[in-house]
Structure formats: C-alpha cells, structure tokens
C-alpha cells in the first residue's frame with residue numbers, strides 16, 4: 001500500500017502528467033498488438049479508463065500518479081511473462097477494489113465473471129499481505145489455493161511485486177527491508193517454480209541491493225571493472241566454436257551472459273572465496289533456431305562440437321532435454337575447460353526453449369496447449385492441493401514444508417515396476433515409501449536399491465530404482481522427522497507420533513490425578529493449565545506425556561501453595577534471571593546500553609542472536625521474541641528473511657551506538673598453506689600487533705592445506721574488517737572470512 005501521498009519529487013504540470021500517462025497507455029497497447037482480437041481494444045480501454053478515474057487522486061511514494069503502477073504491471077505481464085489481453089485488463093484493475101471505491105460487482109458487470117474472479121484473488125492476496133504482516137504464512141497458503149484455481153493470479157501478483165521492487169527507492173528503509181525479505185522468501189522462489197528465471201533473478205538482485213547495500217555495490221563495481229577482460233575471454237572462447245557451428249550450417253546465436261550479482265554473491269558465500277576467485281562470472285549460451293523435430297538432435301550436435309574443442313567436466317552435464325524440469329525448463333548444460341584452463345559453463349537450447357526459460361509458465365502453455373503435455377504442471381498443482389487439504393498445521397510450518405518440498409529442485413526415481421516418481425532433492429528412501437502410501441511409509445524398515453540393502457535414511461539420487469521393505473512391527477519415531485523432506489511424509493509421521501503420544505499420555509493423566517489427590521488439589525482444567533504453564537509446556541497432552549515417561553519430576557508439586565482448590569505456582573522468574581542465549585558471547589556483561597531504537601535514544605535490554613553473532617557496525621535489526629526479550633540479528637542472517645517475512649510486526653529498527661569499551665565474540669575462518677610458522681604469524685598479528693583477544697583457535701591440516709577457526713573479541717565491524725584485511729596480506733593465506741559461530 002504505497003499509496004500515501006507524499007510531496008512529489010518532480011514538478012510536472014497537470015497537462016504534462018496527462019501526456020505521460022497517455023504515452024504509457026499507448027505503449028502498452030503497442031506491446032499487446034499481436035494479441036488483440038476484435039473487441040479487445042475497447043475492453044482494455046474501458047479497464048484503463050476505469051482504473052485511471054478510480055486512482056485519479058492517488059500518488060505513489062515517489063510522487064508519480066498512481067495509475068502508472070497498474071500500467072507498468074500490465075506491461076510486465078505482457079512483455080516479460082507472455083500473458084495476454086485478459087491478464088492485461090486484470091493488471092490494470094488489480095488495485096482498484098483494494099484501494100478505491102470500485103466494487104467487485106461493478107467489475108463483474110463491466111468485464112464478466114472470469115476477470116472479476118482474478119481481480120478478487122488479487123485483492124484478497126494483497127489485503128492479507130499488506131494489512132497484517134504476521135498473517136503472511138497463512139496468507140501464502142491462500143495464494144496457493146488461488147493459484148490452483150487460476151495461475152494468472154499468481155503471475156500478475158509476481159508482476160506487481162516486481163514493479164514495486166523496481167520502484168522502492170522513495171520508501172523508508174524498514175519498509176524496503178521488509179519488502180525485500182518477503183520477496184526473497186516467498187516471491188523469488190515462486191517465480192523460480194513458475195519457470196520465470198529472469199524475474200526470479202531480478203527480484204533477488206533488487207532485494208540484495210537493499211539488504212546488502214555495500215556488498216552489492218562492491219560486486220557491481222568489480223564486475224564493471226573486469227568487463228573488458230571478460231569480453232576478451234568470451235570472444236576467445238567463442239571464436240573456434242562459432243566456426244564449427246557455421247560450418248555445420250546451423251542457424252544459431254552464441255554469446256556470453258553475465259551471472260547475476262546475487263548468484264555471484266551466493267557462490268562467494270557458499271565456497272568462502274573472494275570475488276576474484278569465482279570462476280564462473282558468466283555462462284556461454286548457444287540459442288538454436290531448429291525445427292521442432294530436430295531440436296534435440298541439433299542441441300546434442302552442438303554439444304559434441306563444443307566438447308571436441310574443449311574438454312567437458314564429466315560430472316557437470318545436465319540433460320534437461322530428455323527430462324525437462326517440472327517448471328518446463330529445457331536445455332543442455334555442460335561445463336568445459338576453456339582457454340587458460342578456466343572452467344566455463346555452456347548452456348545449449350533452442351529458441352522455443354529459450355522463450356520458456358525466460359517467460360516460463362505462460363510461454364509453456366502457449367506452446368504446449370492441446371498437445372497433452374501439461375502433465376508436469378498438473379502433477380505439481382495436484383501435489384499442492386493434496387498438502388493443502390490435509391494441513392492442520394499453522395501457516396509458518398506450512399510455509400517451511402512448502403519451501404522444502406515444492407520449491408526444491410526435483411529428482412526422478414523408479415519403482416521396481418519402472419514407474420517414475422518425482423521427489424524433491426534430498427528425499428530419502430522414507431520419503432519415497434510415504435509417496436507410495438502412508439502405510440508403506442509407517443511400516444518401512446529399509447529399502448533395496450539396485451539389489452543392495454540401504455537404510456531408510458538413504459538419500460536418493462536421480463535414476464535410483466528402489467524397492468521398499470516393510471515390517472508390521474515397525475513404528476515411526478521422532479528422529480524420522482529428520483530423515484524426510486517431503487510434506488507428505490512429515491505430516492504422516494507427525495500424525496503417527498501424535499497418536500502414539502496420545503496413548504502414552506493417557507497413563508500420565510492417571511498418575512497426575514492421583515498425585516493431585518494426594519496433596520489435596522483438584523484435578524481441574526485450571527490446575528492442569530497452571531501446571532502446563534509452570535513447566536513451560538505447549539499443551540496438557542505434553543504434560544501428561546512427560547509425566548508418563550518420567551521426564552517430569554512431580555516432587556516439585558509440593559512447592560506449590562494451595563489456594564482453595566487452586567494451585568499457585570511460584571512467582572515467575574524475572575526477565576533478568578532467565579539467562580538469555582547470546583549472553584555468553586559477550587565479554588563484559590554491560591549489554592544494556594548499546595542500541596538506540598528508532599530515532600529516539602531510548603536504551604533497551606537486548607541480546608545478540610546466536611545464529612549470526614552481530615557486532616557493532618553490522619547492518620542489524622531487532623526481533624521481539626516471545627519470552628526472551630529483544631534479539632539482534634544481522635540483516636544478512638540466514639534466519640532474517642524468514643523472521644521478517646513471517647513476523648514483520650515484530651521487527652524493530654535498530655542501530656549501534658558508539659562504544660569502544662565492550663568487545664564481541666566473532667569468528668574468522670582462514671584457509672592457507674600448511675607451512676611451519678604460519679600459526680605463529682597469525683597469532684602474532686592478532687594478539688601482538690592488533691592487540692585483539694583470541695578466545696579459541698582450532699587448526700586442521702590436510703593435504704598441505706590448513707583450515708583455522710579463530711574466535712576473537714572485537715569492538716566493531718571496522719576492527720574485524722581490518723583484521724580480515726591484514727590476515728589476507730600474510731603470505732600463504734588463501735582465504736579469510738568471517739563465519740557464524742553456530743557453524744562449528
């Protein structure tokens with residue numbers, strides 16, 4: 001709801017504004033031109049006029065007339081997603097019911113029920129998203145329910161989000177962070193799953209631009225600095241290949257394509273390397289213009305010509321020609337050894353495949369309509385429906401499950417009869433068993449894989465043929481939850497565990513009843529609730545269960561004072577006495593005065609999150625926990641996106657106050673040549689020259705390399721950066737990076 005009027009940044013006259021709007025409208029019509037049938041133009045015009053009139057008095061944060069937003073969203077739908085007239089109309093109307101006096105009835109009267117239904121879906125989605133941030137996970141479930149009705153709702157929503165991300169500059173920093181993390185957490189994966197690679201990439205890049213400003217700028221600058229050198233290399237790589245393809249009289253285009261800043265950054269983090277060490281800053285793309293019946297053949301022909309010239313890496317061939325991804329992606333990927341001994345990724349596909357790769361689902365439908373090959377999408381939608389219909393878990397859980405089981409890439413495995421099953425990457429034999437039937441899952445004791453016996457936790461790989469072995473004595477246990485990734489298996493295991501728990505809990509109930517009798521207290525709901533709260537348990541069921549399994553010592557019951565038939569628990573602990581996690585990472589315990597909230601200078605008690613161990617100078621935010629006060633996370637924390645997306649209302653803007661007296665524990669990982677004296681050099685630099693306190697140091701050497709983890713106390717990020725920079729300058733050091741203390 002970026003509709004709050006702000007002072008316009010620019011001063012267009014009313015006349016100029018009108019012209020600008022008309023120009024955008026005409027340009028929209030032009031991009032729709034080939035898709036317009038008789039009568040369509042009038043409908044689009046009608047939608048535009050209705051929206052323009054309805055949003056007439058509204059402006060975006062930037063000061064622009066609001067109508068430019070729906071116009072831009074419509075254009076994204078046409079040009080970047082490949083949608084048509086109906087979606088254009090819906091895009092133009094997408095914010096009217098939500099933000100103006102226009103009603104759904106009016107839209108239905110003017111445009112019919114199909115369009116009204118989509119606009120309704122769009123309104124409901126943004127309603128929940130924008131009004132109540134905490135409802136997002138639950139809302140996401142709704143998005144998917146709508147999606148199963150009409151994928152256009154989700155596609156238009158993605159276009160809406162993309163345009164908002166592109167035009168976020170005038171917003172407040174908190175809002176930018178919140179929208180960015182939501183985008184990374186929900187929308188980018190969804191775009192990916194719909195096969196909209198370009199949109200996914202742009203969303204991630206834009207989000208990173210706001211969440212990791214410095215790193216983003218840094219990589220962007222380095223990319224620009226090395227551009228010339230890269231082009232030279234790409235040309236050198238392409239030249240011999242081009243000659244070969246020309247000789248074979250193929251109709252093709254070949255070019256180098258830079259990887260996105262976000263994906264480069266991901267690689268740097270994953271491999272713990274500097275920008276200079278990321279070898280694949282680009283990929284080579286060959287796009288073929290082949291007739292449908294020769295597509296595969298031509299792609300393989302190109303593959304063979306390229307690998308004649310450059311040696312391929314055997315593990316890095318990806319054949320999505322024979323087995324397209326479920327989002328429709330088809331291509332052949334390989335990595336070859338290019339000039340100067342550098343690995344280069346090559347992607348080979350036809351023009352048709354390229355369009356699917358760029359525009360995804362919509363383009364896919366366009367090509368495949370009526371050919372009966374929509375089964376992959378059907379399967380996916382079917383899976384979603386299945387999970388939605390069996391869900392009783394809360395939204396956050398659901399979102400987790402959704403992400404792991406539907407947004408992950410998939411593998412293909414075979415039943416003994418040769419039927420193919422599609423499962424997410426990381427699936428185990430147990431997942432496979434549950435995918436066949438829940439009874440087979442709960443009774444699974446192992447599996448036979450290509451005639452070899454494997455445990456239920458065995459991680460499946462594409463191409464595995466697998467047979468499940470069952471036993472009637474088998475029962476699911478808690479640790480099974482760690483062995484599965486699919487929502488179906490997880491839910492069925494939880495159900496079975498719950499059932500088992502219920503049986504055991506019955507017994508605990510009896511024990512408690514007798515116990516309460518003994519001390520003269522009632523076995524009342526009130527007392528049960530009091531006890532549940534006292535032991536910090538989630539439910540009476542937990543209480544009974546723990547009593548039955550003797551995990552709870554009921555001797556403490558005597559400490560309760562009796563008030564008539566009520567139990568009174570001891571006074572709850574004061575917050576200060578509940579020692580918080582993260583407190584151990586602070587050297588002196590003067591933790592109360594470090595953070596300033598919002599624009600005021602109120603000082604508040606907080607703790608530092610263990611998962612990302614922030615230090616002064618890091619970009620941080622506060623998160624209001626239940627029971628543990630305020631916790632400070634880095635905006636780059638792996639948990640940050642999840643927290644911000646799910647609990648936006650509990651995020652508090654924070655910044656560091658200057659304070660040089662307190663030090664913070666952080667970790668540095670060093671990889672280098674294992675030579676004598678290197679440890680000496682390192683410790684001399686840290687504690688000698690820089691006078692930084694070392695808390696712990698572990699070194700592991702292997703194959704002539706060593707990896708050292710050093711925990712040090714620093715005052716702020718500046719000091720840490722200096723330390724890292726100085727370490728990098730030492731001879732024999734390959735990589736130095738900060739690591740999360742939780743990693744080790």
Ligand code: MN
Nearest residue numbers: 069094095160
């Ligand atoms: Mn919008």
